[in-house]
Amino acid sequence: MGASVGRREDPRLLSGRGCFTDDLEVPGTLHAQFVRATVAHATVTSLDLSAVRQVPGVVAAFDAEDLALADITARLGRPLTEFVPTGMPVLARERVRYAGEPLAVVVARDPYAAEDGVEAAKVTYETRPPVVSEEAALAPGAPLVHDEASANTLLDVSMFATEGIDDVFDEAPCVVRVETRTGRQNALPLETRGVLAGWDDREDQLLMRTSTQVPHQVRTTAARCLGLDERAVRVVVPDMGGGFGLKCVVGREEIAVGAAALRLDRPVKWIEDRKDALTASFLAREQHYDVRAAFDGDGRILGLDAGIVCDMGAYSCYPFTAGIEPLMASAEMPGVYKVPAYRVRARAVTTNKAPTAPYRGVSRPQYVMVMERIFERAARELGLGATEIRRRNLITRFPYTGVNNVTYDPGSYLESLNLCESALTEEGWYAAKEKAAAEGRHIGIGYSCFSERTGYGSGAFAQRKMEVVPGxxxxxxxxxxxxxxxxxxxxxxxxxxxxxxxxxxxxxxxxxxxxxxxxxxxxxxxxxxxxxxxxxxxxxxxxxxxxxxxxxxxxxxxxxxxxxxxxxxxxxxxxxxxxxxxxxxxxxxxxxxxxxxxxxxxxxxxxxxxxxxxxxxxDVTGDGTFSNATHGAVVELHEGTGQVEILRYVCVEDCGVAINPKVVEGQTRGGIAQGIAGALFEQVTYDEQGAPSAVSFMEYKVPTAMEIPEVSIHHLETPCAFTETGAKGVGEGGTIGAPAAVINAVNDGLLHTGVELNDTPITPETVADALAATVPDAASAPAPAAARRAPRTAESPEHMEPTS
Missing domain, CATH: 3.30.365.10 (Aldehyde oxidase/xanthine dehydrogenase, molybdopterin binding domain)
Incomplete structure (x- = not known):
């Protein structure tokens, strides 16, 4: 342990000898594709598959009535009155709730005939008003995505209301407010989802070979939906080309393919095409934060008051539920900082969009970005340096039990910040920034300090009241x-x-x-x-x-x-x-x-x-363990084009004992690439009727090697006392820290304009408009912090409503 041993997987994978789901060949295999809803919200008045069955090469077509499968239902444990469970049918029946929802499965002799069969399906709808935004979902009298729910809010929790927090804000010398929105994203694994299912007579089992992060959960869910003993389902995962959380939930399609294989007594394969992967698969990230923070005159945080709304799409994912993003954010938002008073209201709303699943980082890229924007704004108002205000607030004594009732094990929060700043200073980036300003160029430097809670044990998951408790x-x-x-x-x-x-x-x-x-x-x-x-x-x-x-x-x-x-x-x-x-x-x-x-x-x-x-x-006991890191980004903003060019990226990470430092670096670089993608490029939007905008890579802007910079990685090591190896997790940290570092760097580059950007992705048009702005004159400039306070929306987070 501790040696950068060469990856044993590489010779096989790099020489083309890997075996992925679509590489599997079984005699007699049939191929499946899905008839999907073309509207976002409607009653299905008729589904006619008769023409489908006449298409040359098509063997069968099944709708929900044909397969009669139990719903996939994810629940939070009882009693949790704040959560509303909603069943997700394997195939939609009389109602569709997002464009791309599967209605029927077409099985044919080859993939092309399956696609032809899908096009022959005749579906008629009685359309309903779609709910395509958080504001629409929460509006009085809004159409209901689920009739069994009394509203479009699937989870609404208020937590950690520290006694006297309103007095803290009323008496604080400085109160800042940051409101952010983050775009809906696709986890985008290189290998899309897929499954090959068939009955094994010798073992008396349904054998499902599928690309999943959670094979035992797929087995359990498939057995329950299909009415089989769990022993009668075997799940095998071949080589797998990425997952990033998208594949750690159970998909409807793999269950439907298993059911079709049982009905036909033939192996059936489904490989998701890229259009379906972009539009109809699980998505993530669309969140809205409205956060106030109180500071004393020396820049020490006194209190945090947060309102969080997460757009979770049409259904709860299994097993994590629609609560995963708001519960993650509310429980861990204070992060690496000593926050003495805290209050949060977190909501999950349902809309007529593809459902949300965990994606690398799960809410932490968002709330870290909010916290880091809070500190940047407070530093500016109090006349402090961006790194100095962080030093005054970072946790430095461990173990530390936060206001959120989470105990943080030893880490190197201050040391990582100091090393990251030193690296950028010694490389001359602060001098380069001053020189660029004199030349009329715009260079900005931004930081992000964060922790990554890793190795969640069953105790940590049980605190979320999950009915299915991993660990x-x-x-x-x-x-x-x-x-x-x-x-x-x-x-x-x-x-x-x-x-x-x-x-x-x-x-x-x-x-x-x-x-x-x-x-x-x-x-x-x-x-x-x-x-x-x-x-x-x-x-x-x-x-x-x-x-x-x-x-x-x-x-x-x-x-x-x-x-x-x-x-x-x-x-x-x-x-x-x-x-x-x-x-x-x-x-x-x-x-x-x-x-x-x-x-x-x-x-x-x-x-x-x-x-x-x-x-x-x-099983990890207690609250798990926390990796930590500081990211530093240097960007140049280009007038006219609005391009954000990342000139330098430094990461100082501490994941305890690094079993293999090169693997740690690979995980970190990949995560940073995904974080930069969310900050600057990737977003799925919808029109007023709920049709997704990004149906191919022509519309969904994925960064290439030209946009991702060289990343310099420095290692610190604080061994974990709770694991047998001293290691902490590191898989998500790169993604968690990158958006905050990038957006802070962009805003540093825009400081002279008086414009501040808080939403992601940051588009070239937005940057170009900001650079074209002028610095506010004295009459319109913001008043000093001591003379003003950010407004409080009502008296408590229970009444905090999102603003447009």
């Missing part, structure tokens, strides 16, 4: 007669290098060459149980389970070796494939021990069982 992980290690090791993990790699990092952990614990360790994941029949990969949990929780299991196997190796060497087991050491007595009592090779355990079990010591296997479970 633990299970690992089994098995040594064969050659002394090689097979390790199972309930996590699921889709680019995170688990084949390498998990092998490093096991090899390190047992003193093996990493080449002798094989990781097995993504098979519900071979892996006892697992929650999959999301929320940066894999190394923190899954890796801890691997180390514990390897440690148990190591003790068994010592027990058998002790009987061979006739020495106490506690005096033995593991290393280089040997059990050794360091005091000169000799050594025994693992292969010889395995030979005894399997082939000559009569030589085993009393009480030792044949074979060399061990199983362990791990």
């Amino acid at each position: 633990f992980d299970i690992s089994e290690v098995r040594m064969d007669t050659s002394g090689a090791l097979v390790v199972t993990t309930g996590t699921m790699s889709h680019g995170q290098s688990h084949e390498t990092t998990m092998a490093q952990i096991a090899a390190d614990e047992l003193g093996l060459d990493i080449a002798q360790v094989r990781i097995h994941q993504g098979d519900t029949d071979r892996i006892t149980y697992g929650w999959g990969t999301f929320a940066s949990r894999s190394i923190a929780i899954g890796g801890s389970a691997v180390r514990l299991a390897a440690g148990k196997l190591g003790e068994k190796l010592k027990t058998i070796a002790a009987s061979v060497l006739e020495v106490p087991a506690e005096e033995l050491e593991l290393g280089e494939g040997l059990v050794t007595h360091p005091a000169g009592g000799g050594s025994v090779a693992y292969q010889e021990i395995a030979d005894i355990a399997y082939l000559r079990s009569h030589l085993l010591p009393k009480g030792a069982e044949p074979g060399l296997t061990a199983t362990a479970t791990f």
